[in-house]
Amino acid sequence: MKKMFVGFSIFIAAIFYVFLAKAAIAADDENCLMCHKYIKMGRITEEGERKYYYVDEEIFSKTVHNRVKCRDCHSYIEKLPHDPVKEGVQCNSKCHSIQNPATRKDFDHNNIYDVYMKSVHGREKVAAKEVDKDKPYCIFCHTNPLYIPHEIPNADGTVRSAEVPAAIADRCDVCHQKREFVEHRYLHTARRILSVKRSPQEVVELCLTCHGNEEFLERHEKLHEGEGKHLGKKFTFAGEAYQESFHGKVTKYGFKEAANCLSCHAKSENYYLAVHDIRSSKDPESTTHKNNRVNTCGKCHTDANKNFARIDPHPTERKDDNPFIYYIANVYGPFGDMVTYALLGLTILETIGRKRDGIAWVLRRGSTWRKKSKRGRDRR
Amino acid sequence: MRLSEDAKKVLNATIAINKTSEKDRKELEELIEMMPDDRVLLYKNVDSNPVGDLPRYSIHIRAQHLMMFISFLLLAFTGLPVHYNETFWAIPFNKLLGGIYVTRIIHRAMASIFIFAAVYHILTLVFDTLLKIKNKRFDWRRTVIPHLKDAFDIRDDIFYFLGKKDQRPEMDKFAYKQKIHYFAALFGNTVMMVTGATFLFPDTIARFNPLPADYVQSVTRLFHPHEALLALIVIAFWHWYNVHFAPGRFPMQWTFLTGRLTREHQIEEHFLEYLRNLVEMPSERVYLKELLLKKKLLSREAEARIRTLKPGFESD
Numbered sequence: 001m002k003k004m005f006v007g008f009s010i011f012i013a014a015i016f017y018v019f020l021a022k023a024a025i026a027a028d029d030e031n032c033l034m035c036h037k038y039i040k041m042g043r044i045t046e047e048g049e050r051k052y053y054y055v056d057e058e059i060f061s062k063t064v065h066n067r068v069k070c071r072d073c074h075s076y077i078e079k080l081p082h083d084p085v086k087e088g089v090q091c092n093s094k095c096h097s098i099q100n101p102a103t104r105k106d107f108d109h110n111n112i113y114d115v116y117m118k119s120v121h122g123r124e125k126v127a128a129k130e131v132d133k134d135k136p137y138c139i140f141c142h143t144n145p146l147y148i149p150h151e152i153p154n155a156d157g158t159v160r161s162a163e164v165p166a167a168i169a170d171r172c173d174v175c176h177q178k179r180e181f182v183e184h185r186y187l188h189t190a191r192r193i194l195s196v197k198r199s200p201q202e203v204v205e206l207c208l209t210c211h212g213n214e215e216f217l218e219r220h221e222k223l224h225e226g227e228g229k230h231l232g233k234k235f236t237f238a239g240e241a242y243q244e245s246f247h248g249k250v251t252k253y254g255f256k257e258a259a260n261c262l263s264c265h266a267k268s269e270n271y272y273l274a275v276h277d278i279r280s281s282k283d284p285e286s287t288t289h290k291n292n293r294v295n296t297c298g299k300c301h302t303d304a305n306k307n308f309a310r311i312d313p314h315p316t317e318r319k320d321d322n323p324f325i326y327y328i329a330n331v332y333g334p335f336g337d338m339v340t341y342a343l344l345g346l347t348i349l350e351t352i353g354r355k356r357d358g359i360a361w362v363l364r365r366g367s368t369w370r371k372k373s374k375r376g377r378d379r380r
Numbered sequence: 381m382r383l384s385e386d387a388k389k390v391l392n393a394t395i396a397i398n399k400t401s402e403k404d405r406k407e408l409e410e411l412i413e414m415m416p417d418d419r420v421l422l423y424k425n426v427d428s429n430p431v432g433d434l435p436r437y438s439i440h441i442r443a444q445h446l447m448m449f450i451s452f453l454l455l456a457f458t459g460l461p462v463h464y465n466e467t468f469w470a471i472p473f474n475k476l477l478g479g480i481y482v483t484r485i486i487h488r489a490m491a492s493i494f495i496f497a498a499v500y501h502i503l504t505l506v507f508d509t510l511l512k513i514k515n516k517r518f519d520w521r522r523t524v525i526p527h528l529k530d531a532f533d534i535r536d537d538i539f540y541f542l543g544k545k546d547q548r549p550e551m552d553k554f555a556y557k558q559k560i561h562y563f564a565a566l567f568g569n570t571v572m573m574v575t576g577a578t579f580l581f582p583d584t585i586a587r588f589n590p591l592p593a594d595y596v597q598s599v600t601r602l603f604h605p606h607e608a609l610l611a612l613i614v615i616a617f618w619h620w621y622n623v624h625f626a627p628g629r630f631p632m633q634w635t636f637l638t639g640r641l642t643r644e645h646q647i648e649e650h651f652l653e654y655l656r657n658l659v660e661m662p663s664e665r666v667y668l669k670e671l672l673l674k675k676k677l678l679s680r681e682a683e684a685r686i687r688t689l690k691p692g693f694e695s696d
Contacts, residue, residue, distance in 0.1 A: 246579065249465055253474065255481045303583035310594040311582065315601055325598040332602065336610050343618045346538075351627060353541025357420070359628040 032070045033057055035081070064188070069097040090125050091138040113138075116276040120283075131223045134216065141206060200251050200260035204242070207261045211239035232281060233321065234314050241314035241321075264288060264296050264313065381415040381679055386529060387550055390521060390652045394659045397517050408658060411665055414672050414682040419547055423647040425675050426668075432640025434657050434664075436553075440504045445636050447497035451490045456612050458487040463605045491576055498569055522553050522656070526563070530556040553653040561619060568611045575600035575607070 035041065036055045043051050060066060071077055072095045076087050091109050098107040116122050116138070123132040172182040198206060210216055217236040224231050234241065242248040247258045266274040267287055279286035287296045293309035301308060312322070319326045355361070383391065391412075395405060415422065437445075458477075461470035462484055474480045512518040521527075533556045536549040554562070578585045578600045586593040623633045628645075635641050646654045657664050672678055678686065 249462065250481050250484070253465070253480045255479070297583070301583035303581075303587055305583075305587055307589065307593045308583045308586035310592055311586065311597045312594055315598060317602070322598055324595060325602055328599065329602055332606060336606060336613075339610060340613050340617070343614065347617065347621045347626075349538065349541045350621075353543070354627045356543065358424075361627040361630055 028057075028070075030070055031080075066184075067098055068095050072097050088125060089139065109138075112273065112276050115273055118279075119277045120280045121276075121278060129227075131220070131227060134210070134220045134223070136210065199254070200256055200258070200263075201254050203260045203262055204248070204251055208239045208243075211261075212243075237316060237318070237321070238314045241316045245313055245315055247313065259300060259313070263299070268299060381412055381417050383412065384550060387652060387655060390552070391655050391659065393519055393521070394656045397519060398659055400659060404659075404662070407665060411658065411669055414669065414678050416672075416677050416679045419550075419647060419651060421677050423644040425677060426643045426647065426671060428642040428644045430642065431634040432638045433643040434641050434646050434654070434661075435639065436635055436641045437639040438504075438508075439639065440500070442636060442639050444497045444501045444504070447493055447500075451493040451497065452611075452615070454490040455487060455494060456608065458483045458490065459605070459608055460612075462487065463608075488580065491573075494569070495573055498573065521652070524554045524559050524562045526559050530559055548648060550651040551649055553650055553656075555649055557622065561614070564614060565611070568607055568614075571603055571607045572611070575604040579604065 033055065036053060037057060039054050041053045043053075045051060065073075073089045073091075073093065074085075075090075075093055076085070092113040094106040094108045096106055099105065100107045121135050123135040123137065125137055127133045127135070169179065169182050169186065172186070173179060176182050214236065221231055221236055232238075242261070243252060247260070250258045251260050262271075262275055262278075265278045265286075265288060267277060268274065281288040281290075283289060284291065286292065294304055294306055297304040297309050316322060317325050317329050391408075394400075395408075400408070461473045462480060464470050465474065465480055474483050477483045477486065509518065509523075529552075533549040533551055536545060537556070539545040540548050578597060582593075582597065586596075589596060623629055623636075624631060633641070633645070641650070643654075646657065658668065
């Protein structure tokens with residue numbers, strides 16, 4: 001009897017275990033999670049920056065890289081436990097664990113990587129030159145937010161839902177039978193369709209993390225000058241000036257139809273390639289090159305011609321940027337002040353004069369002349 | 381009352397326009413002789429209906445003013461939160477309307493009413509003037525056309541308010557203040573409409589505009605908000621002062637609704653127009669004559685003359 005009870009308890013516990021325990025999800029053949037599953041795993045660098053080494057298996061299993069083995073990207077790890085990491089992830093390496101279903105070759109990001117390397121932002125992971133260190137590497141924009149729990153993207157503090165809606169999965173299930181397959185494919189496609197593209201507002205915010213940081217921009221400009229190159233005259237304040245333009249004002253508050261940074265600075269043919277192909281306006285291939293501006297503006301402003309393309313999309317009243325308007329503003333401002341004070345003066349004068357003449361400052365009922373004049377003007 | 385040169389000119393012109401009969405002219409001369417030299421006595425003693433006694437604005441002008449001021453205020457209320465979109469008051473205000481993009485849609489809708497009122501006004505002026513010229517009733521002194529007298533009026537009015545002069549200047553239907561205001565508004569509205577159009581149709585305007593568009597656009601970017609602020613300051617500090625808060629006008633003049641001006645105001649600030657009223661409105665002559673006799677406000681000459689006629693007549 002006692003044995004039966006123990007056996008039954010074990011059976012019940014086993015059932016609970018099967019139903020409640022998390023299923024092993026990610027492909028962790030290398031057993032990295034042996035250590036990286038611990039939540040407290042991390043350190044604080046000498047600069048005071050927090051580094052997290054914790055990987056939440058459940059979250060990672062829902063990211064785009066869930067089928068990629070850790071060492072496909074972290075290829076410098078050769079033994080366990082591994083040495084302190086110095087290099088970081090390179091995004092142009094081959095993923096041996098994933099095949100490109102179209103070509104049957106090892107998957108890589110090199111198409112986009114090559115385009116990016118030619119753009120004005122392009123740089124190696126470990127930048128050789130001091131100037132290049134200011135430029136963004138892939139992971140600056142591609143934060144893979146679900147991978148790092150403290151970098152949760154939604155404004156209200158919630159994690160982006162990566163659950164597959166049952167109503168959809170049930171339907172796929174009917175033919176595809178394997179729920180795991182269905183969920184994986186659904187997430188793969190859904191992520192690309194729904195959430196991978198930043199909203200115009202987010203694009204501007206992203207660009208402004210560097211292009212709106214005055215200290216950073218000035219240092220970068222100095223570094224460039226040290227190399228004997230000259231950046232555009234608007235380089236240090238273009239972002240800030242854009243925010244003050246009509247495009248910037250409405251985009252800042254979530255309007256989606258006005259031009260954001262990418263609308264003009266990236267080509268329009270293939271958005272995903274083009275955003276990696278931002279070039280200097282001195283480059284004849286650039287959308288912002290003098291010869292291409294009419295076309296670029298014409299994407300939205302259908303009536304655009306050469307005259308229209310002269311209009312400054314990053315307007316300021318700075319003396320070094322637009323001396324013409326700087327001097328006009330300096331005449332117009334005092335003129336406005338003068339008018340205001342002149343009118344105020346006349347108003348005060350009139351009030352004093354009329355009060356002295358014996359006018360009542362009361363609700364009118366018939367005549368307004370109630371009091372005696374202080375000038376002794378009342379003959380009767 | 382001894383009339384000034386300006387007043388004589390206005391009186392003669394009005395008599396000629398109205399083809400006033402010999403009898404009426406005599407009556408007028410007599411009445412003017414009876415009026416006291418001190419106009420203060422006149423406007424302090426006449427009866428005034430607060431909503432207005434004497435005609436001033438036609439229904440068209442009133443309709444335009446109504447459209448203009450409603451759209452102007454809403455333009456200001458929707459333009460300022462777009463210009464100052466990052467201030468503490470603009471953020472909740474824009475949210476209240478549904479976002480900055482809704483604010484600017486309202487701004488454009490109001491601008492269309494504003495432009496309609498302006499076009500309506502120009503048409504009214506043109507047709508009214510043409511009609512008057514055709515009927516030979518056009519008197520340029522009765523319009524907003526500025527002339528040298530206005531400059532002297534400003535000087536004299538300032539002297540009066542400072543206490544250096546006895547009487548306010550004899551001003552016409554449109555006093556210097558109204559003329560300044562009108563032309564400021566004319567200039568301001570034109571600037572606002574043109575610059576606003578370059579914001580709404582930047583590419584189309586650049587196509588027809590022979591000037592370099594970048595310079596034009598940077599000027600319009602500067603002028604649109606600043607001219608708007610200036611207009612708002614003029615409206616808030618000056619126009620509202622003149623028609624609402626000035627002692628004697630408080631709480632408001634009803635002219636913009638009734639089209640009529642109070643008698644005391646007409647005599648005080650638009651004396652020349654009051655002379656025209658006397659020519660054109662026999663009832664006004666009768667009223668004024670009775671008032672002068674009743675309240676014994678006669679000029680010295682008239683007093684002396686009447687005393688010889690009626691020895692019992694007395695004035696204190």
